[in-house]
Amino acid sequence: MSKEIKVSLVGNPNTGKTSIFNSLTGLNQKIGNYPGVTVDKKEGIYYSQNGTKVKILDLPGIYSLNATSADEHIVVKLLTNSENKDFPDLAVIISDIENLKRNLFLFTQVKDLKIPCLLVINMIDVMEKKGVSLNIPVLEKKLNTKIALVSTRKNIGVVELKRLIENYKDFSKKKTIDINSIDSTYFKNLKKLYPDEEIYKLWVLINQIEFFNEPKNSKIDLSRLEIKSDHDMKRLQQKEAIKRYQFINDVLKQGLKIDSSKAKDFRNKLDKILTHRIWGYTIFFALLLLIFQAIYDWATVPMDFIDSAFASLAEWIKTTFPAGGKVTALIAEGLISGIGGVVIFIPQIAFLFLFISILEETGYMSRVVFLMDRIMRRFGVSGKSVVPLISGTACAIPAIMATRNIENWKERLITILVTPFMTCSARLPVYLIIIALVIPDGKLFGLSYQALALMLLYLIGLIMAIFSAFLLDKIIRSKRKKFFVIEMPNYRLPLFKNVFITVIEKTKIFVFEAGKIILSISIILWVMASYGPDENFDNAEIIITEQFESLSSQELDDKVSAHKLENSFIGIIGKSIEPVIKPLGYDWKIGIALVTSFAAREVFIGTLATIYSVGSTQEDENIETIKQKMLNERRSDGTKVFTIATGISLLIFYAFAMQCMSTLAIVKRETKSWKWPLLQLLFMTIIAYISALVCYQVLS
Amino acid sequence: MSFTIADLKIGEKGIIAECASIDIPNKLIQMGCLPGNQVELLHYAPFSDPIFVNINGSYLAIRKETAALISIEKSYE
Numbered sequence: 146m147s148k149e150i151k152v153s154l155v156g157n158p159n160t161g162k163t164s165i166f167n168s169l170t171g172l173n174q175k176i177g178n179y180p181g182v183t184v185d186k187k188e189g190i191y192y193s194q195n196g197t198k199v200k201i202l203d204l205p206g207i208y209s210l211n212a213t214s215a216d217e218h219i220v221v222k223l224l225t226n227s228e229n230k231d232f233p234d235l236a237v238i239i240s241d242i243e244n245l246k247r248n249l250f251l252f253t254q255v256k257d258l259k260i261p262c263l264l265v266i267n268m269i270d271v272m273e274k275k276g277v278s279l280n281i282p283v284l285e286k287k288l289n290t291k292i293a294l295v296s297t298r299k300n301i302g303v304v305e306l307k308r309l310i311e312n313y314k315d316f317s318k319k320k321t322i323d324i325n326s327i328d329s330t331y332f333k334n335l336k337k338l339y340p341d342e343e344i345y346k347l348w349v350l351i352n353q354i355e356f357f358n359e360p361k362n363s364k365i366d367l368s369r370l371e372i373k374s375d376h377d378m379k380r381l382q383q384k385e386a387i388k389r390y391q392f393i394n395d396v397l398k399q400g401l402k403i404d405s406s407k408a409k410d411f412r413n414k415l416d417k418i419l420t421h422r423i424w425g426y427t428i429f430f431a432l433l434l435l436i437f438q439a440i441y442d443w444a445t446v447p448m449d450f451i452d453s454a455f456a457s458l459a460e461w462i463k464t465t466f467p468a469g470g471k472v473t474a475l476i477a478e479g480l481i482s483g484i485g486g487v488v489i490f491i492p493q494i495a496f497l498f499l500f501i502s503i504l505e506e507t508g509y510m511s512r513v514v515f516l517m518d519r520i521m522r523r524f525g526v527s528g529k530s531v532v533p534l535i536s537g538t539a540c541a542i543p544a545i546m547a548t549r550n551i552e553n554w555k556e557r558l559i560t561i562l563v564t565p566f567m568t569c570s571a572r573l574p575v576y577l578i579i580i581a582l583v584i585p586d587g588k589l590f591g592l593s594y595q596a597l598a599l600m601l602l603y604l605i606g607l608i609m610a611i612f613s614a615f616l617l618d619k620i621i622r623s624k625r626k627k628f629f630v631i632e633m634p635n636y637r638l639p640l641f642k643n644v645f646i647t648v649i650e651k652t653k654i655f656v657f658e659a660g661k662i663i664l665s666i667s668i669i670l671w672v673m674a675s676y677g678p679d680e681n682f683d684n685a686e687i688i689i690t691e692q693f694e695s696l697s698s699q700e701l702d703d704k705v706s707a708h709k710l711e712n713s714f715i716g717i718i719g720k721s722i723e724p725v726i727k728p729l730g731y732d733w734k735i736g737i738a739l740v741t742s743f744a745a746r747e748v749f750i751g752t753l754a755t756i757y758s759v760g761s762t763q764e765d766e767n768i769e770t771i772k773q774k775m776l777n778e779r780r781s782d783g784t785k786v787f788t789i790a791t792g793i794s795l796l797i798f799y800a801f802a803m804q805c806m807s808t809l810a811i812v813k814r815e816t817k818s819w820k821w822p823l824l825q826l827l828f829m830t831i832i833a834y835i836s837a838l839v840c841y842q843v844l845s
Numbered sequence: 846m847s848f849t850i851a852d853l854k855i856g857e858k859g860i861i862a863e864c865a866s867i868d869i870p871n872k873l874i875q876m877g878c879l880p881g882n883q884v885e886l887l888h889y890a891p892f893s894d895p896i897f898v899n900i901n902g903s904y905l906a907i908r909k910e911t912a913a914l915i916s917i918e919k920s921y922e
Contacts (some may be wrong), residue, residue: 180867208872208875208876209871209872209875211871211875213870213871213872223918245903246877246901246902247876247877247901247902247903250875250876250877375867376867378867378873379867380865382871382874383864383865383874383879386874386875386877387879387880388877388900390877390879390882413887416887416888416897417888420888420890420891420897422891427893500911511906514906515890515895515897515906516891518890518894518895518908519890519891519892519894519895522908576874628870628872628911629895629906629907629908629911630870630872630873630876630905630906630907630911631905631906632903632904632905633904633905633906635899635904637859695902
């Protein structure tokens with residue numbers, strides 16, 4: 146027997162669905178896409194003892210078949226369409242012992258679609274502690290199914306679960322409730338329209354009509370179905386819910402006993418502290434500091450290592466392969482540094498998701514949302530946007546990937562769009578050098594002007610993010626009503642395996658999906674910086690040597706590099722935008738640095754170093770030399786380039802501009818279209834331009 | 846004058862009497878926010894919004910504006 150078995154995992158969020166998926170498939174899983182939506186499709190396989198291939202699809206967590214978000218709709222769409230290639234032979238409904246009643250609601254709905262259903266009751270290891278006892282034979286009989294008792298934490302029941310899955314053919318398709326009884330005339334009419342279809346399926350589809358782009362579900366033309374007024378639909382849905390809970394209560398009366406005296410109020414005590422108006426915030430901010438420390442500071446150790454490893458690899462290639470060859474240069478400088486530019490982000494992403502997945506696994510994340518909702522609500526987002534926004538202060542890339550937790554698409558989009566305004570660590574080197582250049586020494590209330598300036602820049606980023614969120618909330622229209630209901634799951638110790646898999650998964654997504662785009666852009670930028678259109682570029686050595694005969698060879702090399710960059714394609718672009726950036730107080734040299742630093746903000750300084758022909762030896766002295774050079778830069782009329790007006794204009798430009806191709810790439814990945822990253826680029830650049838313009842014109 | 850979930854104090858319980866408003870999220874209904882089921886207020890967030898409740902055995906956080914739509918009979922134990 147070699148036919149493959151298709152299994153869908155269905156269940157409420159927080160029931161340990163993903164743990165069961167991980168237990169069944171191990172690392173044998175992959176993430177794909179559902180066509181047209183921004184939901185990840187998680188699939189995995191395992192082979193049974195007799196060699197049958199079992200394909201497991203981990204569907205997004207849902208509470209019921211009345212979907213309210215795109216994630217949830219995916220589940221409904223699949224389960225109502227038997228022609229879909231992923232349509233399951235068996236639906237495995239995951240429930241947990243503490244919320245059995247609510248989990249069974251979904252179970253009865255899926256079962257009424259006439260799909261064979263297996264019920265998994267997870268977390269049975271805590272059964273005794275919670276004072277719960279189950280009568281499995283009664284439950285199996287009343288629910289007309291087989292039940293697997295599992296604890297992924299203690300590794301109990303997975304083998305039995307696999308055995309049950311393999312016998313999927315034995316499962317009953319009997320329904321649980323009679324949907325006709327909630328409104329017999331209405332359902333009789335439906336039945337007349339499609340006599341061959343399952344009546345409950347039609348009802349589920351009607352409830353979903355707003356989600357279907359085209360009202361066609363293979364055989365069923367949804368536009369022909371009768372839809373009642375919102376109020377009547379709501380009434381029917383409520384009737385269905387009551388009917389189901391009647392059925393469930395009846396089942397559980399005999400199948401479930403809870404001795405509530407055993408239930409500990411540990412959770413209650415912990416909640417009192419963690420959501421306390423003083424302690425709650427104190428603990429949250431302490432945790433934030435820790436996360437911040439990790440991505441801002443600890444991550445620099447592996448990042449520096451990656452940086453130097455790629456630098457020596459490039460060096461090794463340059464010395465090993467034929468010198469002066471174009472291919473060698475492309476590999477050493479374009480390709481290797483491009484890949485290095487992707488890999489360098491891995492430590493930050495891994496650290497952030499290590500923390501986030503631990504916070505999620507323990508149940509603490511819901512408490513953060515609970516604490517912060519009131520404050521964030523005013524700006525059109527909810528408590529769920531807090532963690533991504535704050536992580537953005539380290540790096541926008543992992544921060545944007547962390548918006549996955551926000552179910553409401555509009556809220557998530559707003560968070561993605563405003564996160565790059567937060568002051569990320571790549572802006573810091575640019576800020577530091579310009580502040581040192583133009584902000585005078587001196588103190589105000591014991592704080593140096595320079596420190597104050599830096600703090601103001603962080604504040605401006607935050608204000609801009611919040612203000613844009615507020616505006617976007619007014620501008621972006623959404624068909625779906627926003628609502629806020631979040632589950633506050635019980636506290637648990639995190640499972641190492643789940644945390645580990647999340648970190649691996651997020652890193653993979655970044656490296657393989659955003660990485661492609663980052664690599665292509667960085668190669669394009671490299672080519673544009675390494676080639677020029679005419680002999681001014683090609684003959685740089687000769688021109689410079691003729692001009693400055695007396696110089697040492699090191700100084701000559703520096704001059705040649707500067708001349709080359711000036712006459713490369715990118716240099717020409719930088720020069721040609723001079724009229725546009727002149728009102729901001731920039732000259733063409735700054736223009737070139739603006740263009741190259743699109744790869745990453747910190748490249749700004751490196752580019753200026755090349756243009757001012759500072760050379761590339763001794764990094765620490767280098768910064769001082771660049772500063773000196775920048776201080777002495779003069780315009781054609783003899784005035785200083787880096788006046789306070791130019792400096793502040795530059796600071797403001799970097800605060801607001803989307804100078805980061807990696808962020809664009811990840812926004813493309815997370816929104817699954819180029820529309821949003823391009824709009825983001827456009828608007829952030831416009832905002833940056835106008836603000837810098839105003840600053841310069843007022844100050845100069 | 847009828848009570849709603851928003852009128853409960855910490856530790857107080859009630860039985861849901863009516864939740865027919867069109868503005869009550871479906872999700873809440875399907876989790877068992879239905880007439881006859883019990884609700885208990887567990888905590889407030891700072892600034893007393895959102896609120897943390899147990900409805901029909903589910904531990905949930907909802908905003909006050911939603912809570913004010915669900916009328917209850919207070920139960921005194």
